[in-house]
Amino acid sequence: MNPFEKIFNYQIVSRLEQSGAIPITSHERAWLKAMLARPAAAEAFEPVTLAKLRALLEDETAPDLSGGYIEKARSRERHVYHPLLRPLRRIVLARSGVRLDYAVKDGTLYENQPGFPYKLEYSMVKREWYLFWYHRRNRTHMNTKLANVSAVREEPLAEGVAERIAAELAALLESRQETATVEVVRLYNRELSRILYAFSCFEKDVEYDADSDTYRITLSFPRDEGEYMLSKIRFLGKRVRIVDGHKLQRRMYETATKALGRYGIE
Numbered sequence: 001m002n003p004f005e006k007i008f009n010y011q012i013v014s015r016l017e018q019s020g021a022i023p024i025t026s027h028e029r030a031w032l033k034a035m036l037a038r039p040a041a042a043e044a045f046e047p048v049t050l051a052k053l054r055a056l057l058e059d060e061t062a063p064d065l066s067g068g069y070i071e072k073a074r075s076r077e078r079h080v081y082h083p084l085l086r087p088l089r090r091i092v093l094a095r096s097g098v099r100l101d102y103a104v105k106d107g108t109l110y111e112n113q114p115g116f117p118y119k120l121e122y123s124m125v126k127r128e129w130y131l132f133w134y135h136r137r138n139r140t141h142m143n144t145k146l147a148n149v150s151a152v153r154e155e156p157l158a159e160g161v162a163e164r165i166a167a168e169l170a171a172l173l174e175s176r177q178e179t180a181t182v183e184v185v186r187l188y189n190r191e192l193s194r195i196l197y198a199f200s201c202f203e204k205d206v207e208y209d210a211d212s213d214t215y216r217i218t219l220s221f222p223r224d225e226g227e228y229m230l231s232k233i234r235f236l237g238k239r240v241r242i243v244d245g246h247k248l249q250r251r252m253y254e255t256a257t258k259a260l261g262r263y264g265i266e
Contacts, residue, residue: 014206026060033057044081082129082146085120091154092117095162097136101151102144114155115142116165134169141172176223180245184215188239195239198232216243226251 024032035041036054045053091098101111119132129146157165184195192215196206203220217240221229230251233240242249260266 029057029060030063033060033062037062040081043083044085046086080122080127080129084146084149084152085129087152087154088117088120088131088146091152092120094154095157095166097155097157097161098133099153099155100133100144100149102149104148109150113137116157116162116169118166118169120146134165134172136165139168139172141169141176173222177220178223178226178245178247179218179220180229180248181216181218181243182233182240183243184217184240185238186213189213189215191239195236198236202229218244230255 032053036050036057041050088098098115098117100113100115101109102113103109114136115133116136117131117133121130121132122128123130130143131146131149132141132143134140135142184192188195196204196217199217199219205218207216207218208214209216219229226247230248233242233248233252234255242252
């Protein structure tokens with residue numbers, strides 16, 4: 001059996017992440033081969049990339065999906081792939097500027113807005129792609145649903161401009177960041193992988209105290225995602241407790257008091 005088929009040890013996983021290695025199982029390789037055979041694969045990948053992936057998976061046995069599956073009625077399908085993904089990835093890698101046409105919630109259309117895109121992110125919850133970018137005119141951080149972007153035009157930047165914008169953006173993001181530290185209750189140390197998975201969408205640093213056999217997780221998150229962070233902590237229940245982060249502690253106390261109050265408990 002391939003020793004990398006199943007990995008539960010956090011230290012091994014963290015080392016792999018630091019080195020940039022990603023272990024995949026035989027089931028994942030077989031699934032990928034089946035997906036690359038679909039017509040949509042030609043739109044999602046460059047021809048060279050697609051040919052390389054297919055060559056690497058040549059010896060894998062793809063699952064037979066022709067029979068045994070019945071598709072029930074469903075709502076309108078949302079495609080994961082978006083036609084603007086490929087050009088935007090190139091622009092992000094080239095550290096170039098853009099001119100964007102996009103709409104906001106109330107339907108207002110903004111055209112020819114100067115921006116500096118720096119990240120594309122897919123939300124597993126909302127099943128939407130988001131573009132994170134810096135508005136060069138207003139000097140504000142923006143995140144826009146890719147479905148609301150109607151046009152993208154690359155705008156090369158003068159020498160040194162990209163570095164200056166990146167520095168401004170880093171300072172802006174840093175000013176909006178908050179940190180909190182949660183401690184894993186020792187009884188639940190064996191569930192560390194599950195706990196870390198719950199915080200997988202946040203930047204984190206894990207420390208282990210051998211004397212007390214205790215794990216502490218320091219989390220960094222945008223200020224406007226504090227309530228989302230609280231939902232993750234509530235989901236973990238008694239497995240963790242907040243040891244540093246007064247604002248989160250206060251909000252947890254408020255919600256716990258309100259919940260007890262509904263049952264007449266003072």
